[in-house]
Amino acid sequence: MEETTIGPVVARLLLESGAVHVTGGKPFILRSGWASPVYVDVRKLISSVAARTTLNEAALSVVKNRIGLKEIDVITGAETAGVPYAAWLADRLSLPLQIVRKKPLGFGRNAQIEGEVVAGNRALLVDDLTTDGQSKRNFCLALRGAGLQVRHLLSIFYYDTFAESRRTMDELDIQIHALATWQDIIGLAKADNFLTPGDIDKVELFLSHTSDWSKAHGGIGRLN
Numbered sequence: 688m689e690e691t692t693i694g695p696v697v698a699r700l701l702l703e704s705g706a707v708h709v710t711g712g713k714p715f716i717l718r719s720g721w722a723s724p725v726y727v728d729v730r731k732l733i734s735s736v737a738a739r740t741t742l743n744e745a746a747l748s749v750v751k752n753r754i755g756l757k758e759i760d761v762i763t764g765a766e767t768a769g770v771p772y773a774a775w776l777a778d779r780l781s782l783p784l785q786i787v788r789k790k791p792l793g794f795g796r797n798a799q800i801e802g803e804v805v806a807g808n809r810a811l812l813v814d815d816l817t818t819d820g821q822s823k824r825n826f827c828l829a830l831r832g833a834g835l836q837v838r839h840l841l842s843i844f845y846y847d848t849f850a851e852s853r854r855t856m857d858e859l860d861i862q863i864h865a866l867a868t869w870q871d872i873i874g875l876a877k878a879d880n881f882l883t884p885g886d887i888d889k890v891e892l893f894l895s896h897t898s899d900w901s902k903a904h905g906g907i908g909r910l911n
């Protein structure tokens with residue numbers, strides 16, 4: 688897939704599937720405690736065979752053109768929503784698959800990484816979405832603790848508005864490769880009337896003043 692078409696194509700999938708929710712009332716509370724007027728439910732796409740084909744094409748282009756096929760030994764899906772996308776990609780690339788859990792299972796082998804772990808292998812971490820990157824820190828540290836190398840993250844959707852996520856990626860020395868960001872969604876929503884002008888204003892205000900908006904609506908104002 689052409690590099691320049693990936694963002695708009697994936698944004699269209701998200702908008703057409705109804706994955707982009709803008710609240711008319713109570714704000715959404717996100718994983719880290721941010722309050723938000725929007726919630727992108729990327730998981731919606733796992734049920735669509737057509738979306739699967741498109742996302743696979745987009746992900747393949749990203750791996751080939753931005754990362755390099757020879758740079759990856761294993762595809763690692765992040766619990767929960769990253770797993771299907773990772774499995775599809777591993778299949779297309781004929782690479783091994785792993786799952787990284789949010790925390791060790793707590794019984795049995797007490798494993799946090801499922802599948803075969805080969806120390807030194809270069810893992811491509813795959814998740815459905817990235818907001819402030821705190822889950823990625825957790826996943827990445829678990830993988831590195833097990834001896835894997837992690838330099839690249841493939842995120843189907845990336846907010847790309849939280850200063851915290853950029854800082855986290857820098858600290859972890861990870862490159863994020865997103866198939867779509869808010870810029871793609873807003874651009875398409877404006878061009879094709881997917882969202883009302885009022886909702887677009889609401890989202891844009893949140894995206895440009897994320898922590899203030901969150902704090903004023905009952906969420907956190909910064910990460911602890």
Ligand SMILES: O=P(O)(O)OC[C@H]1O[C@H](OP(=O)(O)OP(=O)(O)O)[C@H](O)[C@@H]1O
Nearest residue numbers: 766767768816817818819820821822823
């Ligand atoms: O913290 P970030 O790195 O910015 O990413 C946000 C996380 O929030 C979601 O997971 P969540 O735990 O809500 O749900 P899931 O178990 O369905 O994946 C999403 O799948 C990301 O893993």
Ligand SMILES: O=C(O)c1cc(=O)[nH]c(=O)[nH]1
Nearest residue numbers: 717718725726727728818
């Ligand atoms: O950060 C989150 O928890 C989050 C945000 C979002 O838009 N969608 C989602 O599934 N999780």
